[in-house]
Amino acid sequence: MVVDRQTLRYFLTAAVLFGGTFVAAKAGLAYFPPLLFVAFRFDIAALVLVGYVLATRSRSELLPRTRGDVVGILATGVFAIGAANALLFVGQQYTTSAVGAIMASLNPVLTPVFAALLLGDERVSPRVVAGLLLGLVGVGLVVGFDPTSVSSLGVGKLVLFAGAAIGALGTVLIRWGDGSLSSTVRTAWGLPFAAALTHGLSWATGEQLSAVTVAPAGLLTLVYLGVFAGAIAYIAYFGLIDEVGAVRANLVFYATPIVATLGGWALLSEGISANAMLGFGVIFAGFAVLGSDSIDLGDVLPAVGDTPEESGSALNINGEPRGFESD
Template sequence: MSRYQTLSLFLVLAALWGAAFVAISAGLSHLPPILFAALRYDIAGLLMLGYAAAVADWRPRDRAGWWQVLVGAGLLIAAYHAFLFVGQLHTTAAAAAIVVSLSPVLSTGFARALVPTDALSPVGLVGVVVGLVGVAIVVRPDPGSLLAADAVAKGLVFCAALAFALGSVLTRRIDADLAIETMEAWSMLGGAAMLHLVSLALGEPIVPTDWIHPEAIGALAYLAVGASAVGFLIYFELLERLGAVEINMVSYVAPIVAAVVGWLYLGEVVDTAALVGFGVIVVGFLLVKRRAIRRELGQVRSREASE
């Protein structure tokens, strides 16, 4: 695959995942949030399981594999999407995407905290703090109105980013001989089951007639097929070709897509504070990942020199 094809896939993935935040906002006009998230992964999980059965062992074969699936289902799917979908009820798609873009910074923080021998350097710690400052700028917590709907919503999205970051670290720490496609498939199905249980416990209304609205069907189809099934297939391909550091940059292109599509489709406007906060989060990421980025750039130069 040429560099241009790789770049094209990277931009497609950023577009798919950035527009997903807009699809969530659109679908929330017709579906209760937890049930909406559960239905998304009912469909996506079955599609991914079919793909996993075609390219790998279709199910975990040992206890470690099932533990990895359980962590993925609970944190990467259920907790992340419950917080995200509920949070997006009262905040814009772009703001949600910006807060979620902190996940790679938080993942590094969790990784270092769980492995004391691999502690963050002083510059890395500054990077984590800078990233958190960026989120604070986006959220803009006012001591006089901490329970305002917008502040609470962005706080929930931040909890989503925390859940995703912790889940991504814990799933990598479990020593399981399990294909990533299989882990994702079963995590999606397990997470969907957890979300259905939460939806029932909260008493969310089940009104199928609301689901047949064209916008609801389009949002659900896009999230399940486009952003989840197709998106993760592209992600697997790019992860193998680019590595974890470069693929993390998708998190910083997706908010731009979310802002543009949210403005075009939903009429959402991105304010100055959100833009400044996003820039600060990117700086935090660069500080935390500076060594890995230098290594990646060095490898790119070496490949170019050998061609």
């Protein structure tokens, strides 16, 4: 299979930078309270991405024109980016980088469930049920769930699961709004709302600026999360969507746990259990079942010449991305 260099560049950039999110978040939590940490990340990402769209988009492309555009901006900022990342950073305190990335990769499996509940043109087919069940079994393996005790899940993993679910809900709400803004512009609008939300949550939970430890390593993680895993990764991911469509672009989020695992091992001396890796494989199988009407399982990377229209499917909800917001 021939892969276009630009497509490969987008894919690798997004996968590596998004995968590094979990390593940087885990490392940076030693220096920042979790909600204030993610709020600062959004402050930086908003400045960079807003500057990018102002420099590269016309005025007509930037301005919201319909109620659907406003719904999409709020769904992006409040749910798909803001609340999802807030839960990710809180949950990441209690588990490894790899497990956090694997839990976040559940987002594409949960999206069709919310679509069936909220969108009139979606239904829960046997294939969707099978994919969801596989995903849940995979999560059970990742978190080491003991069916005789709900407490075996652990607080952190429950919080990470909630973050993946809220990210999926936000994606469906974006579709429900049916706005006209591009994904990049909508995200640039949404990031300030995400920053405001997380700053508010930080204040409401009693986090203090005095709890921040100013150190080169902490500032490095913050810059990475705001500039590289934030604005640059978003730009690469949206470019990948433009090249190959949202469904195949979502394969990025099945590469991110590999990056997170290697990064956590190399930089933080983290390990990962065999059950967690098996669970990730089961989650990936669930995604494959959900996308089986449109994804050739041999297409590990998108091929040249595929267009978003050619790759549409049950998971491609109006061509919207599936998980980038919760990374």
